[in-house]
Amino acid sequence: xxxxxxxxxxxxxxxxxxxxxxxxxxxxxxxxxxxxxxxxxxxxxxxxxxxxxxxxxxxxxxxxxxxxxxxxxxxxxxxxxxxxxxxxxxxxxxxxxxxxxxxxxxxxxxxxxxxxxxxxxxxxxxxxxxxxxxxxxxxxxxxxxxxxxxxxxxxxxxxxxxxxxxxxxxxxxxxxxxxxxxxxxxxxxxxxxxxxxxxxxxxxxxxxxxxxxxxxxxxxxxxxxxxxxxxxxxxxxxxxxxxxxxxxxxxxxxx
Numbered sequence: 055x056x057x058x059x060x061x062x063x064x065x066x067x068x069x070x071x072x073x074x075x076x077x078x079x080x081x082x083x084x085x086x087x088x089x090x091x092x093x094x095x096x097x098x099x100x101x102x103x104x105x106x107x108x109x110x111x112x113x114x115x116x117x118x119x120x121x122x123x124x125x126x127x128x129x130x131x132x133x134x135x136x137x138x139x140x141x142x143x144x145x146x147x148x149x150x151x152x153x154x155x156x157x158x159x160x161x162x163x164x165x166x167x168x169x170x171x172x173x174x175x176x177x178x179x180x181x182x183x184x185x186x187x188x189x190x191x192x193x194x195x196x197x198x199x200x201x202x203x204x205x206x207x208x209x210x211x212x213x214x215x216x217x218x219x220x221x222x223x224x225x226x227x228x229x230x231x232x233x234x235x236x237x238x239x240x241x242x243x244x245x246x247x248x249x250x251x252x253x254x255x256x257x258x259x260x261x262x263x264x265x266x267x268x269x270x271x272x273x274x275x276x277x278x279x280x281x282x283x284x285x286x287x288x289x290x291x292x293x294x295x296x297x298x299x300x301x302x303x304x305x306x307x308x309x
Contacts, residue, residue, distance in 0.1 A: 077146045084142045088135025096130040103216050106186045113194060113205045115212055122210050133217060140171050162238045169231055177227030178220045185276050186219060192272050218267035225265060226281050233288040237295065244292040247285070258282055 092099075107113050117123050136143065144167045194205060236242040247254065262277040263269070 073150060077150045080146050081143050084139040084146075085132070085135050088137075088139040089131045090135070091138055092131035092134030093127070095134055096127045099130055099134060100126065100213070103182075103213065106182070106190050106216075107207070107212065113190075113207060115209050116206045118208050118210075122208065126210050126213050129213065129217075140174070141167070144170060162235060166231060166235050170228060173227040173231055174224040177223040177225070180227070180280070181220050181223035182216075185223065186216065189219070189273060189276065215267065222265045222267055222277065223280075226261075226277060227284065229281060229284045230288040230291070233285070234291060234295070237292045242292075244289050244296060247289045247292065251285075254285055255282065258285065 104115060107115065148163055148167055233242065233247065237244065258281045259274075259278055262274050262281060266273050266277055
């Protein structure tokens with residue numbers, strides 16, 4: 055896919071809008087094409103999504119209306135389409151911004167796009183394989199003391215619940231990439247992240263409250279802990295990255 059050669063700084067406002075319109079059209083076509091593939095994959099994906107709840111004998115999934123399963127399949131088709139076409143979507147967004155960046159900044163963006171997809175998928179996998187089973191067991195066991203009850207969840211409610219969880223953790227796992235990119239561009243320094251660690255903890259908790267699918271302390275703790283660990287990992291990777299950069303500069307100066 056060719057990158058746009060025009061420089062946004064040389065384009066009038068109408069030119070910017072025209073380029074943005076082109077980006078949005080390509081993204082829309084990509085999502086539509088991905089949704090067609092997603093329609094065929096939706097039954098298999100739905101079956102996979104119900105694995106965490108299928109092991110819980112106290113829970114049954116039900117359909118509460120004639121159109122509910124159809125609407126669930128449509129939603130899953132769109133989500134699958136976005137995931138399949140994520141590289142195209144990310145590239146179109148960045149290709150709109152790239153001409154305004156310096157050459158060194160463009161190189162960092164080229165590296166950031168694939169890593170963004172990898173981290174999102176990693177966060178989604180961590181959520182589905184670790185967080186979801188723990189959360190479902192916790193929620194199902196709550197209030198069961200005394201009288202055992204059969205819990206029935208709407209298939210739409212369950213799918214929305216899983217998607218919100220997966221999307222939230224996919225976004226959370228973007229944190230180290232954002233911090234490392236800012237450090238690579240010279241906007242942030244590892245020392246600053248260490249110095250403002252206590253404020254970072256506050257903002258991590260605040261972010262968890264905003265993007266968490268449920269407001270309970272259990273879910274918040276499952277989200278806050280990975281975010282803080284990712285923050286710490288970002289600091290140490292940033293320190294190593296800075297040391298490597300200084301070493302290259304010293305070798306270049308000595309030669």
